[in-house]
Amino acid sequence: MDQVEAPEQGWLDEDWEELLLAIKHKLCTPFLGAGACAGVLPLGRELAENLADACGFPFEDRKNLARVAQYAAIERGPKTPRLRLVDWLTGKGPPDYSNENEAHRVVADLRLPIYITTNYDDFLIRALTRDLPRREPQRAICQWYLARRRQVSLSRLEIEPTPDRPLVFHLHGCLDHSESMVLTEDDYLDFLMVLSELPDLIPPRIEQAFVENSLLFLGYSLEDTNFRVLFRKLSAYLQRNEGARHVSVQLAPRPDGTGEDQARRARKQQEYLEKQFGLQKVRVYWGTCEQFAADLRARWEAFSLGR
Secondary structure, three states: OOOOOOOOEOOOHHHHHHHHHHHHOOOEEEEEOHHHHEOOEOOHHHHHHHHHHHHOOOOOOOOOHHHHHHHHHHHHOOOHHHHHHHHHHOOOOOOOOOOOOOHHHHHHOOOOOEEEEOOOOOHHHHHHHOOOOOOOOEEEEOOHHHHOOOOOOOOOOOOOOOOOOOEEEEOOOEOOEHHHOOOOHHHHHHHHHHHHHOHHHOOHHHHHHHHHOEEEEEOOOOOOHHHHHHHHHHHHHHHHOOOOOEEEEEOOOOOOOOOHHHHHHHHHHHHHHHHHHHOOOEEEEEOOHHHHHHHHHHHHHHHHHHO
């Protein structure tokens, strides 16, 4: 097995065995966020600062994308922040799929039936089809945005995902349907409200994955509005999930300085986050998305050879 640098708080072998067993039986669902695209696409705080400059954002919180986008929507029109992001993100990427430890490639090579993302890009679809002509991934977009115009269709998703025909579900929209993008503060509130009023907007097969599968969160941070809103919505599903344990890859809190007080504070923050996740049966892997992807690939290859 490849040597991979240990995460800041290591996992037990039993943790890996549970995850690998769920993957083997196709009962694992990767959940990809913006951190999976780090180095390829600008992160939310960079997009927020660019948008703040473009729309003359007058407040100090320039790195909060949802808040800056809300200001831009009010001052420049509701389509402006979405169209700005479409311009800035279109044509960038894709990731280097020749890198065997690239996160999209690693999860694609697990040959799972369902993948979920809150990203706007199509990198998962590309990873699933690279040099794999027999695979025909399907894409579906959450229709939360149509409910505001009462145009939503609650017809059942007719796709039955399989490893050869996997489904990529865009929970927060995508670039080529800019109106579907969950971006402003109002969007996040509307998204939660609409899904509460119209739960059928989550296709039954996706809901089944929420309730029955182990969810693998890659590329999220507790500091992101994106993840906090997502986790709040998913908490009801996670509480119904009787057997599966979930995984969230998180960067460990860093001390603000070099003193013992700062180090103690960072440890307390990490302990608190572990308790918070633990209430929802989520096991935290402390490390980077790239680090986890490399570790997962190496362990999955060894597990597959040994089974």
